[in-house]
Amino acid sequence: METGLVVDKDAGALADTPPGPGAADLSIELGGLLLTNPVMPASGCFGPELAPLFPLAALGAVVTKTVFAEHRAGNPAHRLTETSYGMLNSVGIPSPGSESFRNGLLRRYQESGTHVVVSIGGLLTPEYYTVAEDLAEEDIAAFEVNVSCPNLERGGLAIGTSPERVAEVVAGVLERVSRPVFVKLTPTVSAIGAVARAAEDAGAAAVTVANSFSGMSVNIHSRASTLGTGAGGYTGPGIKPLALKLVRDAAAAVDIPVIGCGGISTAEDVAEFLIAGATAVQVGTATFTRPTSMADIIRDLGPLCGRLGVSRVAELIGTLDQEPPTR
Amino acid sequence: MTAQPAAANPRETWRLVKLPRNQRPAPTAGPVRVLAHERLGDRYMALTLEAPAIAASAQPGQFVMLTAARAHENAPALPRPMAVYSRDPAGGTIEILYGVIGEGTRQLAGFAPGEQMYVVGPLGRCFEMGDSPSVLLVGRGIGTCSLTTVAEERARRGLQTIAVTSARTPGAVIGADFYRDRGASVVYAVTDEDGSSAPDSLFDVLTRDWDHAPPDAIMTCGSDRLTRLCERLGARWGADLQVSVEAHMACGLGYCHGCASGARSEGDESPLICQDGPVFSWQRGADLSPAAAGGADGQA
Numbered sequence: 001m002e003t004g005l006v007v008d009k010d011a012g013a014l015a016d017t018p019p020g021p022g023a024a025d026l027s028i029e030l031g032g033l034l035l036t037n038p039v040m041p042a043s044g045c046f047g048p049e050l051a052p053l054f055p056l057a058a059l060g061a062v063v064t065k066t067v068f069a070e071h072r073a074g075n076p077a078h079r080l081t082e083t084s085y086g087m088l089n090s091v092g093i094p095s096p097g098s099e100s101f102r103n104g105l106l107r108r109y110q111e112s113g114t115h116v117v118v119s120i121g122g123l124l125t126p127e128y129y130t131v132a133e134d135l136a137e138e139d140i141a142a143f144e145v146n147v148s149c150p151n152l153e154r155g156g157l158a159i160g161t162s163p164e165r166v167a168e169v170v171a172g173v174l175e176r177v178s179r180p181v182f183v184k185l186t187p188t189v190s191a192i193g194a195v196a197r198a199a200e201d202a203g204a205a206a207v208t209v210a211n212s213f214s215g216m217s218v219n220i221h222s223r224a225s226t227l228g229t230g231a232g233g234y235t236g237p238g239i240k241p242l243a244l245k246l247v248r249d250a251a252a253a254v255d256i257p258v259i260g261c262g263g264i265s266t267a268e269d270v271a272e273f274l275i276a277g278a279t280a281v282q283v284g285t286a287t288f289t290r291p292t293s294m295a296d297i298i299r300d301l302g303p304l305c306g307r308l309g310v311s312r313v314a315e316l317i318g319t320l321d322q323e324p325p326t327r
Numbered sequence: 328m329t330a331q332p333a334a335a336n337p338r339e340t341w342r343l344v345k346l347p348r349n350q351r352p353a354p355t356a357g358p359v360r361v362l363a364h365e366r367l368g369d370r371y372m373a374l375t376l377e378a379p380a381i382a383a384s385a386q387p388g389q390f391v392m393l394t395a396a397r398a399h400e401n402a403p404a405l406p407r408p409m410a411v412y413s414r415d416p417a418g419g420t421i422e423i424l425y426g427v428i429g430e431g432t433r434q435l436a437g438f439a440p441g442e443q444m445y446v447v448g449p450l451g452r453c454f455e456m457g458d459s460p461s462v463l464l465v466g467r468g469i470g471t472c473s474l475t476t477v478a479e480e481r482a483r484r485g486l487q488t489i490a491v492t493s494a495r496t497p498g499a500v501i502g503a504d505f506y507r508d509r510g511a512s513v514v515y516a517v518t519d520e521d522g523s524s525a526p527d528s529l530f531d532v533l534t535r536d537w538d539h540a541p542p543d544a545i546m547t548c549g550s551d552r553l554t555r556l557c558e559r560l561g562a563r564w565g566a567d568l569q570v571s572v573e574a575h576m577a578c579g580l581g582y583c584h585g586c587a588s589g590a591r592s593e594g595d596e597s598p599l600i601c602q603d604g605p606v607f608s609w610q611r612g613a614d615l616s617p618a619a620a621g622g623a624d625g626q627a
Contacts, residue, residue: 045582046582047578049578049602050580073596079584080575080585082405082575087404237401286401289405290396290445
């Protein structure tokens with residue numbers, strides 16, 4: 001490699017040219033949307049700032065950082081720390097507020113040339129509705145309702161662990177928007193199928209499984225938490241087996257698509273999640289390790305399909321050779 | 328890139344203020360070849376990378392992110408931000424100095440010449456160079472790596488630079504030869520070992536030598552104590568102060584918001600080190616409320 005520049009021409013081409021003869025078809029259908037491939041970023045782990053590094057149009061979709069109704073400053077430092085096989089963050093979702101987002105950052109996401117999924121959040125249920133109303137008329141492919149951030153003062157997990165409250169938020173957002181609504185679930189529940197079913201029954205088009213796991217680490221010299229708020233969300237390769245199991249359980253519980261999320265960093269990881277029942281995937285921490293990870297994954301996915309004996313990546317979905325758990 | 332965010336000090340009455348939007352060349356990302364990788368003195372490693380795009384565009388004070396995980400591996404998860412110690416646009420190379428202090432830098436130290444290392448850069452805001460006839464650079468330890476190219480760039484333009492490089496021991500002094508060969512007209516290499524690095528001694532020496540012709544600007548990196556010293560010198564001489572700050576980072580580009588510099592103020596996120604810095608103007612703060620006393624909040 002002669003320089004640091006590795007914009008991958010093949011990855012870019014995936015977005016606008018149909019697969020040629022013999023090449024694998026990476027397209028998937030997700031909640032009424034046709035995606036050129038199943039790879040999208042996890043909310044909070046992506047921004048239009050990545051545009052100089054690889055062609056964003058190559059992605060199946062882009063997902064925004066969670067938008068709140070009002071401006072949020074986020075949490076105090078320290079906001080992140082590395083840990084075994086991943087990282088902990090307590091960023092606390094700084095947000096410009098939905099009106100400012102609509103007039104600024106949203107435009108930059110729309111320039112990506114692929115589907116824009118807007119993640120929306122709230123500390124209280126009505127705040128989700130305010131964001132939905134503020135963005136209802138915008139050119140947005142889908143909404144992802146974040147009911148699972150572990151780093152908020154209130155709301156977040158408290159909503160995501162309750163099937164009733166998840167259903168209430170989903171139904172309320174759906175009353176206000178005409179786009180598909182995905183729901184990002186928390187992994188911190190004993191039976192994810194029940195929450196996934198509540199989202200499905202309320203009208204969700206897909207569930208994302210899952211957000212980060214609550215975690216912490218301690219500085220043994222200062223005896224303080226390494227994060228400013230004391231604890232945060234654990235992400236990265238270490239959570240992959242945990243997320244995979246949750247995806248299998250959620251996929252067994254619902255008929256709507258599941259978007260797998262948790263520690264995915266290679267095309268092989270994507271195939272694992274698809275076989276376990278996911279229809280699409282989100283990539284988070286791997287983009288921090290290498291900002292071009294998603295382009296690399298998409299580039300590798302076609303040849304991997306060939307090696308796995310499928311001509312369409314969608315043929316992998318839900319093909320786990322095992323009796324599903326009972327609903 | 329090596330100073331702790333000075334914002335962490337509750338008695339702080341100074342604060343980080345974002346410099347005006349300055350030159351920010353588009354970053355590149357991908358594997359580059361390791362050309363040389365060797366021990367330097369008793370504490371550091373010197374890494375030379377074949378990275379023509381970064382060598383051609385990096386501005387003084389900008390940084391790169393080095394991924395310590397090898398190809399097809401994903402730990403450690405977070406890349407390490409490092410200042411560009413020197414760059415050779417003609418030869419297409421950059422040099423980075425770092426100390427082996429944790430798991431990430433231990434893994435970085437294992438890369439041999441010929442191997443590929445994933446690098447993103449150049450990133451962040453550079454020092455505002457201006458046309459000051461005389462500038463004082465004050466670096467501590469590896470923090471000096473943010474300052475060396477300032478001296479080089481100024482020498483190219485025929486401008487005078489005075490450089491202080493401070494370390495615990497003579498073997499840990501960074502950049503003294505670089506400064507002498509490639510830029511600074513006067514170099515103070517000071518150490519804890521002989522006591523010459525003590526801020527009060529440095530204050531005495533620098534005021535004795537330069538009160539008659541004080542520098543117009545001061546740039547510092549690597550030490551809270553030396554930042555305090557620079558405040559005193561800046562106030563005495565009427566010189567502006569710029570500080571390069573370090574932080575753990577995830578994205579290096581701004582979208583993850585992981586490297587906010589200090590406590591948030593009422594409603595505003597404090598500056599992000601990667602995107603709003605790492606170089607900031609260091610200005611006496613107005614009123615920092617007790618609520619914000621965890622740090623010096625800048626104006627984003």
